Amino acid sequence: MTIDPVRGASRPRSFLGRLLAGDQVARAITATFAGGILLLTGLLVFELFQSSALTRDKFGWAFLFTRIWDPVAGQFGALPFLYGTLATSALALAMAVPLGLGAAIFLAELAPPRISDALTFVIELLAAVPSVIYGLLGVFVLVPIMRALGAPYGVGVLTAAVVLAVMILPFIVSISREALLSVPREQREAALALGATRWESTWQVVVPFARLGIVGSVFLALARALGETMAVTMVIGNDPRIHASILAPGYSIAAVIANEFTEATSDLHLSGLIELGLVLFFLTVLLNGVARLLILSTTRRGTQHP
């Protein structure tokens, strides 16, 4: 490209000029990779649909509501796994939410900044511990404890829920803390000026203000719990029947995929497992989608009032 000595670079550059300067090329290349993420996600949904066609055709919606899972007889019903996944996750939330919310309130409202930062650092490290390590501790530490406390086998739905609760705790704490921290100072000051104690200001003003973000953190944690595989597989007991007791062994969607996928001999069996994966995918996408919107709406609301 030759540069006009009089008009120089002030002349609007043509498309070709910009192409040669590299802007359009760089834009096109990076946009391709960004679009690749859409493509990848689309391909993921397509593959899951495609590969689960056999059982979807054969059992239809009954797949989700029948309770016989017998690969030898070619009978596939997902109810025991749905029950196991939902029961462990719900129990885990019941344990982790009060604890996590309490810890988040302490870190955001009460602790001096230095202590709060140090504790938050430790909690973020906790989120980085691999799930197989939680499983390892579950098998060799928690299972004997549960057995001593009266669970007949040690392994079971409740044991899995305890491990899950510990695993999702860091997510609840760190996201709820962010939501609490994004509440404007004036809200607290106004409550304190009206004569509220610190706790009254926190519980009646700050927490309600951040409630969407907190609910978002719970949804995100729930999505994690539903999809968690290794730790649950190791302690849930792997029994594809529904028992009334939460102390009894159970099975979860992710666990049955992990255990049976490489051993599935018939196409129908494999298709059933992939359909379970599809169910799990939709559950977590739904929860994540809602959670992201909730979290986004609180942090935005917080920053609008500086």
Add this chain to the structure above:
Amino acid sequence: MIWRKLVNWIMFALTGLCALATVSVLFFILGYLLWYGSRSLSWSFLTHLPTPAGEAGGGMANAILGTGKLLLLTTLMGVPAGFLAGVYLSEFGRGSFPAVVRYTADLLNGVPSIVIGIFAYAIVVKPMRHFSALAGAVALSIMVIPITMRTTEQFLRAVPQTLREGALALGASQWKTVASVVIPAGFRGVLTGTILGVARVAGETAPLLFTSFSNQYWSSGWNQPTASLPVMIFNYAISPYDDWHRQAWAAGLVLLALMLTANVAARLVLSPKVNQNA
């Protein structure tokens, strides 16, 4: 008034206990792994192959190398892809397309790792007809792409606008500005995020179960079933042999030490202000 003050103190003491309980979990985990793991950790654990079931001794050298191999391949495939997509979102994106990409990436990030494993099985293992290190690395790459993309975007956005304007005012084209000013300025942050992202997938087990599978021996190249530390821990922990249980503890200690070192180093040394979960 006394009653309200009392409630105030009691409630805050309770929240303090919650925080203490949460934090103590990490020390509990560390303590157990150090206690059980260090007793079985030895030089031969790091340098020898696994022995057949029931035979004492042996190590997990192949799994340590296998994990390294998987992470190397993941870093080569997933990190550049996520990085370029992040550059697009921060520097070139216009209109509603970036918002769609961002939201999709967040959803992809939340897909359970076992489902990612099924996907990698369908697109790599099934056409190739056998388990391979490559398939495992594809699964891990799919997980690392959205993480890298979001951290890259986050840190490039934090680069002050005046730096871009300065470069553009000197006559640099947009991509030159990005490549020679913006990326170097945000490099430390991007590197931190990338290390944390790779460290996070390093401990993943579920996506490897039916992609890279496992192997009792060395595997050469990218085309064979490959042992990895997380899968080894799983297989050994659920086995009936005491000796394998001890090996699982040792492997757990090695894995946790690697993860914590990467995390602490990345967070403390490179850039203290990173939040992966947001």
